[in-house]
Amino acid sequence: MAAATSLLVSGPTWSGAGSTTYPGRFPLSVERHVMSMVNNLVPGITTVTLNARYYTLHGLVAAEARRNDLSEPEAVDLMRRAEVVIGAVSARHLRLDENAHRALRRPHGMELIAPKIDDGIDIGALAAPKAYAQPKWGFSAAYRASEAVLQIIRPRGLEPGEQLDHAAVAAGLGDALHLASRSTLSRDDLDAGAHLCICQSAASPDGAWLARLLAQPGLSQERQTRAGTRRQTLRMVARCTQLTRVEHASDDVSRFLAYGSAATEDAVLAVIPAVAHWRGLILRNYSVWAWRELWAWLVNEGINGLTARAELGDKFADALEPQSVRAFGGQLPATTGPGGDPLPAELDPGLWQAALPVWSLGILLLGARRSGELTGVQLDGFHGHDREDVCEELSPAWLAGRVEEWRDRPIRDFARWLAEVMLNRSQRLAWRKARPDRKTGEVKIPTRVHLRDGFVIRDSDETGGATSLRLDQLAGVLAGAGLLAVEDGQWTAGPRGDLLA
Numbered sequence: 001m002a003a004a005t006s007l008l009v010s011g012p013t014w015s016g017a018g019s020t021t022y023p024g025r026f027p028l029s030v031e032r033h034v035m036s037m038v039n040n041l042v043p044g045i046t047t048v049t050l051n052a053r054y055y056t057l058h059g060l061v062a063a064e065a066r067r068n069d070l071s072e073p074e075a076v077d078l079m080r081r082a083e084v085v086i087g088a089v090s091a092r093h094l095r096l097d098e099n100a101h102r103a104l105r106r107p108h109g110m111e112l113i114a115p116k117i118d119d120g121i122d123i124g125a126l127a128a129p130k131a132y133a134q135p136k137w138g139f140s141a142a143y144r145a146s147e148a149v150l151q152i153i154r155p156r157g158l159e160p161g162e163q164l165d166h167a168a169v170a171a172g173l174g175d176a177l178h179l180a181s182r183s184t185l186s187r188d189d190l191d192a193g194a195h196l197c198i199c200q201s202a203a204s205p206d207g208a209w210l211a212r213l214l215a216q217p218g219l220s221q222e223r224q225t226r227a228g229t230r231r232q233t234l235r236m237v238a239r240c241t242q243l244t245r246v247e248h249a250s251d252d253v254s255r256f257l258a259y260g261s262a263a264t265e266d267a268v269l270a271v272i273p274a275v276a277h278w279r280g281l282i283l284r285n286y287s288v289w290a291w292r293e294l295w296a297w298l299v300n301e302g303i304n305g306l307t308a309r310a311e312l313g314d315k316f317a318d319a320l321e322p323q324s325v326r327a328f329g330g331q332l333p334a335t336t337g338p339g340g341d342p343l344p345a346e347l348d349p350g351l352w353q354a355a356l357p358v359w360s361l362g363i364l365l366l367g368a369r370r371s372g373e374l375t376g377v378q379l380d381g382f383h384g385h386d387r388e389d390v391c392e393e394l395s396p397a398w399l400a401g402r403v404e405e406w407r408d409r410p411i412r413d414f415a416r417w418l419a420e421v422m423l424n425r426s427q428r429l430a431w432r433k434a435r436p437d438r439k440t441g442e443v444k445i446p447t448r449v450h451l452r453d454g455f456v457i458r459d460s461d462e463t464g465g466a467t468s469l470r471l472d473q474l475a476g477v478l479a480g481a482g483l484l485a486v487e488d489g490q491w492t493a494g495p496r497g498d499l500l501a
Contacts, residue, residue: 023460024433024446027426030291030394033384034467037281041233041274043226044150044214045477047468048142050105052480053198056206057086057176058140059152060169063160064177075158080127080138081180086173086198087113087132088121092190093197100199103479103486107198108139121185149226150213165209172206202482202494211481215499231500232274237474238484238493238500239268246491249475250468258282259344260337273377279342280374280381282469286346287367287396289466294360295422296464299449303458309451312423313416319357325414326407329365336373361415368400393425427451 049055061082065075090107091114093100107113109132113121126132135141137158147153151161160166176196179185185193194200201207216231237253243266246252257263257278269275294316302315320328333345345351351362374382383390383397390397406414430447437444448460475491478484482496493500 020437020440020442021445021447021450021459023448024430027429027447027449027462028291028295028394028422029425029429030288031467033389033395034281034285034288034469037277037381037384038468038470041229041277041281042470042474043230044146045470045474046142046146047470047473049146049473050476051107051198052207052210052477053086053173053201054083054108054139054143055147055150055152055477056169056201056210057082057173058143058147059160059164060166060173060177060206061140062153062158063164063166063169065158066160072158076137077127078177078180079140079158080133081123082176083108083138083140084113084121084123084126084132085176085179085185085193086196088117088126088185089176089179089190089193089196090198092117092187093194093199096191096194097199100197103476103484103491104199105476109133117190118187120187121190123180123182123185152213163213168209169206172201172204198480201480202485202496207481208496211483211496211499214478214481215483215496217499229274232272233278233474234478234483235500236269236272236275236278237471237478238497239266239272241484241491241493243269247489249471249491253471254282254285254469255344255347259342259347261339261341264341276377277381280378280383283342283346283370283374284367284382284396285466285469286363289464290360290363290367291394291422292466293356293464294364295426296462297356297360298419298422299458299462303449303456306455306457309420309423309454309456310416312456313419316357316415316419317412319355320361320411320415323411324408325403325411328361328411329369329403329407332362332366332369335366335369342370342374357415361411361418364396364399365403367396368403371396371400393421423449423451423456 058079061075061079064070065078070078087107087109091110094107094110095114095117109126112132113126116122116126127138129136133139137144140147144153148155148161151163153159153161153164173196175193179189179193179196182189195204201210214230215234216227219228219231236257237249240246240253240256240263243262244252244256246256257275263269263275263279298312298316302312333348333351334343335345337343345366346363351359354362371383383395389395392398406417426447426449430445434443434445436442448462449456449458475484479486479494482494483500484497485492485494
């Protein structure tokens with residue numbers, strides 16, 4: 001009793017001091033515009049929505065849960081069991097017919113489900129909490145926001161949405177619910193259920209319904225709605241597969257749209273409003289990529305144990321040749337052709353052969369240059385309308401101003417200054433995102449880099465890379481719905497491709 005009463009407090013007091021850190025995401029926060037634009041241009045698709053059939057499965061489970069008035073625990077169990085069935089059937093079919101899956105991602109939970117398919121699937125064991133999937137609602141948690149946007153389910157609870165066609169999803173996937181009620185599934189059961197595989201939705205009733213929901217045939221492409229914008233993007237991707245060889249959607253579609261006049265002169269693409277937004281967005285993503293790579297290089301290569309903060313700038317400066325900022329920029333390739341279309345400066349072989357910090361700075365200066373060259377809708381895609389975003393620290397327009405200020409000064413001094421800007425920004429953002437832990441009262445700070453008394457230290461490596469444009473995920477979902485397909489190693493129209501004409 002004495003121990004308990006000692007914890008009681010009468011009046012104000014201080015909580016225990018202390019803080020903890022954890023690896024945060026987006027330490028420089030240069031991704032915001034790109035991520036926001038992608039979300040607007042591809043509503044209903046995210047980086048973790050990988051297969052079309054899960055959209056229809058989750059809608060079916062929601063409808064069944066309401067029809068049978070299931071409690072939340074019962075609905076959770078049905079969801080997890082049904083996902084295990086689809087995963088097991090798909091893992092088995094993938095082993096038997098890998099070619100049928102060439103356009104698709106692996107089924108969710110495959111690494112845990114696949115080893116068990118030869119000996120039989122214990123549905124209850126795999127569907128148990130923390131088994132094949134960590135989240136409570138299984139992999140439906142990753143699809144939930146997208147399914148709500150598409151109105152397959154409602155935003156709250158597990159309720160079918162206004163666009164769900166129960167008859168269509170039941171016709172395509174109804175057997176999954178029957179199998180989910182079983183205790184175990186043998187290898188023969190899995191083979192008999194091959195029509196439930198994720199690859200079969202391209203020819204199934206549930207896939208046909210999803211294809212129309214995604215494509216919205218008959219909808220005017222000028223309509224400024226989520227559905228209208230999504231249709232524009234889908235038609236854009238489908239048209240690109242007709243005009244150029246597309247093996248990897250994110251790389252090949254992006255390069256085709258970003259550079260030259262082919263995309264702007266094509267009769268179909270020229271009248272799709274979203275195409276110009278995509279061009280600007282793709283070009284902006286190079287700057288995002290460069291900042292992320294540069295910061296990761298500075299942290300991982302420049303911070304070794306307790307490191308004086310000035311050494312980060314020196315590390316960057318030492319990677320550059322002694323010259324002025326103007327001279328460095330003058331060596332970069334041209335960004336605009338005679339007709340005003342962007343040239344592939346970011347793909348210049350000489351730039352790609354340079355050391356990473358040189359490449360990063362070169363890409364950043366190209367982006368700064370483009371901020372003064374792009375116009376109209378392409379410029380909107382590049383940096384948007386919000387004045388605060390356009391001129392935010394580390395944005396291309398902001399960097400263009402700094403390049404102008406430094407143009408006749410040494411590039412090495414410019415590099416030292418940029419290193420300081422990045423370090424200060426990372427710390428400022430980490431503290432802005434810091435939150436108290438409700439259980440411990442400690443402040444949790446999302447950072448890998450710690451600054452104290454002029455010294456920096458890192459507790460883990462940073463990661464670089466460009467922000468996902470979701471084009472690979474989009475292509476995979478479209479393939480599952482029969483809107484796209486892969487033939488001879490390249491993307492082409494699928495059996496339902498006419499919906500995107």
